[in-house]
Amino acid sequence: MHTGPAVRHDGAGEFPAPLPPHPGPMATTPAASPPPARRLLWTVLMVLIPVLFFVLLEGGLRLVGYGDDYPLFIPAPDAPAYRYQNPEVARRYFVRQQNVPNSLYDFFLAEKDTNTLRIVVQGGSSAAGYPYYRGGSFSRMLEQRLLQTFPGRNVEVVNTAMAAVNSFTLLDLADEIIAIEPDAVLIYAGHNEYYGVLGVGSAESLGTVRAVVNLYLRLQHLRLVQGLRALLAAAAGTLAGDERPRPGHTLMERMVREQSIPYGSPLYERGLRQFQGNLRDLLARYRDAGIPVYIGTVASNERDHPPFISGLAEGTPADRWEALMQDARRAAAAGDTARALARYDEAIALDSLAAEAFYRKAQVLDAAGRYAEARAAYRAAIDRDQLRFRAPEAINAIIRAEAARAGAVVVETQAALAAASPGGIIGHNLMLEHLHPNVDGYFLIADAFYEALRAESAFGVWPAPVPADLARQEVLLTAVDSLMGVYRIRQLMNNWPFQPPGVTRRDTLRPTTPVEQLAVALLRDQRSWGETITLLRQYYEQQGDYRRALQAALALVQEYPFAAAPYLDAGNVLVKAGRYDEALSYFLAAHDREPLPAAQRMIGSILLRRGERAAAIGWLERSLQGDPDHPQTLYNLAGAYALEGRFAEARRTVIRLLERHPDHADARRLLGSLPPEADGEGNRE
Template sequence: MPSGTPPTSSLPPTRRRVFTALMLALPLLFFAFLEGALRLSGFGEDWPLFVPVPGHEDYLYQNREVARRYFVREQTLPTSISDAFKARKDTATFRLFVQGGSSAAGYPYYYGGSFSRMLEQRLQQTFPERSIEIVNTAMAAVNSYTLLDLADEIIEQAPDAVLIYAGHNEYYGALGVASAESLGRARWLVNTYLRLQRLRVVQALRVLLVKASALLSGRRAGAPPGSTLMERMVGEQAIPYGSRRFEQGLEQFRGNLRDLLARYRDRGIPVFIGTVASNERDHRPFISAPSPGVDREAWSARYRSARARLEAGDPEVALAAYDALLAQDSLDANVFFDRGRALEQLHWYREARASYLAAKDRDQLRFRAPEAINRIIREEAARAGATVVDTQRRLADAATNGIIGHDLMLEHLHPNVDGYFLIADAFYEALREAGLIGPWQHYVPSRTARAEILLTPVDSLYGVYRVRQLMGSWPFQPPGVVDHAMDTVRATNEVERLALALFRREMNWLEATSRLRDHYAASGDYHAALRAALAIIQQYPFLPEAYAAAGDLLLRQRRYAEALT
């Protein structure tokens, strides 16, 4: 036998165990060494959820880099509305956290246009003796993976309740089953990665994998010019209703939501979870097609004939034609959508809404949550003892003919200001029914609350500009087409000038809102100036100068008692 290390079978038992232990330890030692080397070199970050406010360390706010946990390809990260809250919670404080995606964050208005800010203001008026804190952690393009990953850090901040409005991003949100930022479709694998991703070795490995993937696919890492985050997140466009990928998205949502609700339940934290709403009537499906085995040419001819009857003002004949098509195949979203139009023209509104919802479910570009998401929300909430807030029903009840459309939605799924207020109103009433916080002796009627929301004209116009930008590219425009109309917009007054400067990132929100406040004050409109001043306080509760400016405006209105508080 050649000389060298003797086979382990010839070693004494004690030495054999030591040898085996060393062999097993070598990979661990190697990774420990590599981890230490990467940390010493400054590679990677921890990205905690909350960090101290610079210069005001007695307050915390959401780390603007926390989304780096979920986005590797993206250079421009989504962020929350950066609610500041006390680092040390006192006994007078009632603290709620909000979780969700862009709708929960208040896109496209953010700030006073988010439902959380509307709710916080109303609750503070309802309980003037308490300090109400609502910390909104929602970000665009995230889904249930992010919600679950952030839960432990939210729990560390002693929430009195958690509010959830989420479900639209389950397919294309970061790490979703059809996302460009996907790690695969095994839920255990993705959640394991999220638990380990603070390790520098794991971060380095993911960066290498992303670069290798970009090289192999012939794509340059980074965003194509003019694209939106919505466009960049889509990894797989067509996901037919009932397909394996469709079901995987539902399984992903159910599993993560079950774990999330269980985590809060085990800590005794009440959860209020909203059903998700979208544009039912006024948004045609993005991608529509019959089943693969259907003769497309014959199908298209019959569909065009039915639509011609509808456009000619003959909804009864059109309805019969649509029903005949659906008797042959029930996968085409456009047939259900136009059928809803025919039913609505016949004033059969309940049946029309059902057809619009069926069209949404069959839209193969999965930006809007299918109704199965709301079913899962109800089932998992019942399982965990969470409270379902039927925000979808609240919007439908307020919508024309009971069908949610452009009266409450800006595009496919983001509410307008009235829509966001209705979501806030639904959560307000749910908290009241649960009897949280204390005696509701100073109940604020919805009409009063709606009139006093702290959404400035600059925020509102900024939202209009954001939606125009979003709808100027795919999927609202054909692939490769970008509408640059916003590039030529010119301001005609001070509000437009400030909103454009904010939109074009020539000015930050604090500067724009401060200038708006001063503009109104100089023109003698102290009421509008005060609203802007209060919006600044809501965003920056730690700034003494913000309170001083509001106090001065109250004095100018001879509201002396309020100025002293």
């Protein structure tokens, strides 16, 4: 048997020569060491080669068009002087969702001027105004009120909030928000910390190490990073089996990975640390940029929404606990409050993590009028709800502590909603389901931020503060947007977690009124929001309901501040309502945006009505330059000339009108009222 060293065949039928005998110790010659410069060069090359490889790979991916950049703000398509939030920016975070959430389309000047007051809003779906959006959001309510408070100022409230995002997104967007130079940042966030994208319990997660997630977000513009995450997401979908993203009917359902996150568990604590760390960094970034921050405490439905998932702690004797709960329910039904509370307390002592016992105890205390105790028990139930769609009270404690640390202003929005609720307990009076406010709830949030800004003398002197009751009357939520809110909530609550897993209630909408028909068509994407609200305005005008027609017109003004047409439409509604002085301001605003002949005509007509004939003539003449045959412009101009004693010009203008519109009876009467042509030789021209 061959026992020597193995010899490799070189493939050519020959073997290498045998090794020379090993020299003895005295014959050893040390290898020559390369010069230091060569060693340095070699080290640099070893470092640069992989770097160069990745640089070339990144460049190649960009060259073939792989991946994309999703800046927060992009130029407005039809208004180059304006910018707005990129509808695709959420694709930075949502990799496994085909349809991603977006925000309100709040347009703002690309170049901020000294007359502009700019506020940016951050948060999740509540901050975005779900389910109404637009005029139903607290940001639009606040903007409408600030516009009246600061007449003559250009007020911009730019809402960057999106559904299903949490503190990771807020922190990631901060630098781009700082770049647009806001005068203040308003934050209403905290409910999405567990299931929002990248959260510790989310289906769109990168793990529980905050530093790793934030590093990824800083590198996500690289195509290599985008490709790597896409591969990981695909692999997760393949390998996770029943853990893969669920094809739920709502984003709320699709975002949940960990349905059970018990109170005080490691995952629960990680979520709190994630929020605290990100919020601390976020507030520090704004503080260093010199931007004031106003951060609201978050509120949810305490009274009228039981815990989604209660659950018992491991080791709890379930039979004993259930017996106590049944006895407590029987006592409560019999009106024996003392016995019911005693049994609920025993159940809580047996298992202090079961949310249901706290909630049922709160209901008994509530019915007994012991509201402070009831509120504490309701909030304890929310804390222990294992399906963490509602923020625990620890989130508000973190908000207060981190705001104090950074010098931010805490806006007690939770307390504002509680103060407006029976017994100081928030319920369906202000909430639509588990945490999204109704219109009154959103107005209270807007009012809380308004008063906080005012108390801090933000933006200097407040020349014309608007009372809350007047501001509430002027909220620009149209009937269509209100119905859209109803439909969206109905769709949400027809699915999990409001229904059992796998159960979906079908809802066939059957519109019975013209307004409902408009709303359903919008819900089904049969026409755009702008087209829908224009049709709504026209419908109200036909009905003679000028108050609602004006609301619809002003909603379009708020949506498209750069466009002339909405201002023109609002002015026309005000004219029909006999509010000429207000109409004039809208026609002038329309003309500032685009010199439309229609705006010039209406400005001239109102000035003529006010007796400002010389100014009126100038506007009417300008209108004719763009629309030379408009009968009303010709008639009003002829009348203005006549009133000024310029009879020859009046005659020429009215004859021109009759040549184009021979049946114009008023023009014939005007012509007949003018002095004979021979008498016009001395008129002033």
